[in-house]
Amino acid sequence: MPAEVRRVPVPGGGALEHDRRGSLPAQPGSADAGAGFDRSCPASEPMGGAAGVSPRPPRWRLAVSVGKLPEIALESDAPGLAIRGPSGVGKTTLLRIIAGVERRARGTIAYAGTPWLASDRGVFVPAWERRTGWSPQDALLLPHLDVRSNLLSAARAHAQELDAVAAGLEIAHLLERRPRHLSGGERHRVALGRALLADAQVLLLDEPFAALDDALRRRVLTFIAGQIEARPRALVLVSHDARDAHALAQEAWNLSSQGLHRER
């Protein structure tokens, strides 16, 4: 099965190649560490592996419910997932569940074979051990810190990447400012930068481009795609806009009152 390659245009020529199987390092617990992903054996099929070889778990395995939300079930090997759906259906809550800050969540979550939540067994990996880079819908910049400190506020922030990320998100001129002196679009880009600089294995981006004009949005999308290329991370993107989904995600899922269903 040939790798499906999509190209993301990059200003100044060339293209970022996005292998649909993802270019992340081997998952922990995978049977053939180092070999990347093999879509020929999706985890949803019965595992007929040789005796003694444990079947590789899918990258994502979710079956969760919380409060009034419909049960959300998802199984996928794609490193990038785009989530769409009408507002109020629980997309933000889904990200909160994955981030580990929604304690009411029931069910199971496993990322790369590591259980993050198994409420029947009392398993709950706390948020600070999940290594997510969460960019909330309303940015949630820390009001008492300037932009630079906000960008580096993750416990293990990649400080050496600060200048590159600030330049790429076009916020380098704002580093000394307080969040209350930023526009909505600037706040979102700072929140994105904070997520990118976190020592994350999964980025959780909640409508990060909503306040950006088209040209800036394209540049930021390209930059984020490049960042993921340079330091591979999985991604769950909540976005109303199909262009965002195309640029960053390999699979699109639709969340509705009937649950979560694959679109492409």
Added chain:
Amino acid sequence: MFLPDPYLAIKLSLIVGGWCVLVGAPIAILLGWLLARGSFRFKPVVSSVLLVPLVLPPVVTGLLLLDLFGRSSPVGRALAALGVRVPFTLAGAVVAALVMGLPLFVLSARSAFEAVDPRFDELARSLGMRPWRAFFKVTLPLALPGIGAGALLAFARALGEFGATAVLSGNLEGRTRTIAMAVYTLLDASHGGREVRVLVVSSLLISLVALAGFEALVRWQHRRLEFARDAG
């Protein structure tokens, strides 16, 4: 009779107020946070007991404290064994003022914590901070102006404390005679108008500065969190 030294009284009052803030701050932060964010069985009880010094006559509070720290109580004996004497000492004045000021301090800290969006704490945890670190790096700094306002209230209350202080620590010149005690003593004296004026003016000044600081801190906290509510 000797007239009370007004400057010594001012100094003692400031010392008592300062100790109240220092000793009260960790208690107010802990209790305020527990009352704002915690869910525990005796929360209504704790929050009611805390208010008792506000409604009880201060002299009665002083009497209860005297019983608690006196030689006849286990607490008093234990402290005496450690060489700490509370009744009729400066420590007693601090204890009395602290007990009287703590309700205001804790209530301010509680509303300061309640005003901080809990999602900041969640966000900090998702950024890899353990709960303690998230508390000290995010929740506490965001609540700090409000807690500082509570500290100023407690400080101002400590300066004015009279009833409980009179019973627990007495009115000993140079040891427990604070501003309020000195003014009361001077009321009985046939002269000493200058001393009274010094005490009244300095009390007014200290109180006004404390209140202005309180107001500024409350506005600071409000502005910061207003923005956070509006725009994240």
